Amino acid sequence: MLSLSIVDVKGFMAKLLKEDVFDGFDLHTLNIQSFASFEVYKVAEEEPPKWGVIKPYAFDFVKGGKTPKAIKLVLSSGGEGCINIYFEESKTTITTGFAQKTFTMDKSQARMWEEDVLQFLQKANIEYINEMEA
Secondary structure, eight states, rough: EEEEEESHHHHHHHHHHSSTTTTEEEEEEEEEEESSSSEOOOOOOOOOHHHHHHHHHHHHHHSSSSSOOOEEEEEEEESEEEEEEEEEETTEEEEEEEOOSSSOOOOOHHHHHHHHHHHHHHHTOOOOOTTTOO
């Protein structure tokens, strides 16, 4: 599991909410706390929506002068790995998770997922501090 603190929160939020950087990911959970709550959950029997489909609604909910109290977002690339994005008190953290369908002591797939996430962030020019190494 990775635990990453985002260095440029404003720039990251622009990439998340205005640009197409994360649009190809599947959305599993979105929870925004502001003047009211905005929540989206994947329906178990259906394919999860792409973040790019839901993003305009999330952006409309948070745009304006007041920063949301908290945002929790769970995205995946269609596989067993997920990216958890947490925003609270002007700090953004990304953690990764990996849920294998069968039990195994081999963690190589989880490590490959973590490497894929790090490469994705680097390619998107998203700076982070790896809290596991700090």
